[in-house]
Amino acid sequence: MVKLTEIFQESxxxxxxxxxxxxxxxxxVMVREDMNFARYLQEGKLNDLGRELVNPSMRFTRxxxxxxxxxxxxxxxxxxxxxVYEKIRSTQKSLLKG
Numbered sequence: 001m002v003k004l005t006e007i008f009q010e011s012x013x014x015x016x017x018x019x020x021x022x023x024x025x026x027x028x029v030m031v032r033e034d035m036n037f038a039r040y041l042q043e044g045k046l047n048d049l050g051r052e053l054v055n056p057s058m059r060f061t062r063x064x065x066x067x068x069x070x071x072x073x074x075x076x077x078x079x080x081x082x083x084v085y086e087k088i089r090s091t092q093k094s095l096l097k098g
Contacts, residue, residue: 001025002091004077004084005053007037007046007060016040018049021075023065025088030064034076053078061085 006021037060040046046054059080064072077084 002088004063004079004087006075006077007049008076014045016046016049018053021077023063023075023088025091027066028063028088029066029072030062031081031085031088032062033081034060034062036060037076 001022002025003020003022006019007016008019009016037046038058041054041056041058041060046058058078060076061079061081061084062074062076063084064074067073079087
């Protein structure tokens, strides 16, 4: 499992939240840059999250995860696409060796 920090917009609200999430790397279908939260960052909509989480150069990555029976779902996490991909990939390697 890979531990990441998810950023999300609460449904039926403009409030943005953060939570830890664990992802099974074997179920990751796609990783790509997320421009929506990058735009929110530029617009100042993420300022309430605090400086320890958000800085002006922050990047965000959208991950598509396969869910048995119900198709795929997507989450957005902190970090640039390459860093997130490498974290997922390195976990897969250690699982295969173990």
